Amino acid sequence: MMDTLQRFIFENAAVRGELVEISDTWKQIQARKDYPAPVRTLLGELLSAAALLTANLKFNGMMILQMHGDGPVKLLVIECDSDLRLRATAKLSENAVIPEDATLKQLVNVHGHGRFVITLDPKDKLPGQQPYQGIVPLDGDSVAVVIENYMLRSEQLDTKLWLAADEQVSRGLLLQKLPREGGTGVQTANDAEAWNHTVVLASTVRSEELLSTDIQTLLRRLFWEETIRVFEPHHPVFHCSCSREKVGNMLIMLGKPEIDGALADLGKLAINCDFCGQLYEFDKVDCAQLFATDNASDAMQPAGKARH
Template sequence: MQDTEQDADTQVDVPVFDQIQRFLFDATNVRGEIVALDKAYAEVLDRHSYPQAISRQLGEMLAAAALLTETIKLDGTLTLEVRGNGVVRQLMAESNPGGELRAIARLSDEAVLPTDEASLMELIGQGQIVITLDPRDGKRYQGIVAIDQDNLAGCLESYFSQSEQLPTRLWLMADGHRAGGVMLQQLPNDASNQDPDAWERVTHLAETLKAEELLTLDQQDVLHRLYHEETVRIFDPKALRFGCTCSRERLGAALHSIQAEELRQIVADQGELSTQCHFCHTRYSFSAAEIESIIEDPDAGSPVVH
């Protein structure tokens, strides 16, 4: 579908949540994206029992992953990973061009549950954010930034600043039920930019955005409230949903990296090897014969199950 331009205050019969929309300001060098998540976010949380503070952080992670994927137009998988030495050891969210999202959190073995309002730094402690771009064709790329801000948006803004990419601002919000985000970027200046003050003005207006607005209103209503005095072009929304990339083939390939003796011992003790996807909780079982096939040939890890 080609992009169709719409007025910021035009009502469109589209779902309010689980979508992302691009927009730009006419006669300026500023573009943006707005994302809203409901069911896709809920499906992540329904598979786990996370404290409220972690649920909120995962919502922000999902919104950020969707925004970054749409911004760079990656034909592949984007992984946003937060690693640290605090109560939470890892937060991870993945997104792909098909609009599929998934996320997970891992707590330390002796974790003391955080307060509901705990910040990213309070949860993670000392750590870093790793952004991995894994295209279908081409080389894998990783960017790393230290966790030096209390929130994910601030850390990602530092990443863009350090990597000398386009000036970028992010606003990420989640409440354990819905999640959303806004991303603004300043493009290189050219003759088409007739408003040199636009960047400062539209980012200042975005600072007034309230969580209640972003998490409850239609995306076009949010943009109209922020930018009713600007000329905004809004493009067709793109649907988002929960989706997991686990499969017997991928797990079989992963099992092939384990020592053969260890795999055989598990089968001897349990009669089979059973494992579960951490993201979606789908369980996969491999018989003794299937494990032997995997040991000999990792591509044999996907037998037909009747």
């Protein structure tokens, strides 16, 4: 069965929702690295969150969710583009010891220095346009709460998330309060009541139910009394955007002296993609060609213009 994201809207409330079920993509991610169970759960929950948030955006580009940590888990990264193509990775500290019941705080935010980062990187940038990036403290005891706090403080959007993941599937539910027509932002008592009502209904779901129930059944079970309009489903897939050219550009950025030193020590460079595990090897001839091509590009730049 294909991975699926189902968008829906409440006809009698200014609330939109999404349910996502990611199985095949999630298994492909796990097949490339063996994560301890608590790390796998965090990464799986962040995976569903990325799909849910990306599907809400009218945006052609890449959304990147990152949790930077000061515990045994140094980094969690999910990348999701506007076609819901996903990749994910986690970096653990060397010799990390991960208890089976480790919490988000114990894994990522031991000393309170953890950070949550959302980056929006447009595909077709205008001249001088930079990716948008929001960085906040890692505020919350779960992935869902961290993102809810970010959305409320940074985007002024009431958002609720329910996330769960195991080795088989990652599922998530998102509810978001819609702005008033005309963009006034003024919420009426009825708006607040409708929002609270839908949140109460959704809050009856438990992690075990999320993990064991397909999203169409969940939609009927949670909101069977509500009038809901559903849209065409989307289908998340695994996709890694790494390439030999991108790795070559990274080596060029490191500079010829550093690369020459590494080649002297190692004979050749072997770089594995953190996301998909693809191996890229560069020997002395390959690296010489990289910098010869780079110098040739410099020479072709018009006078008075620098390379970017």
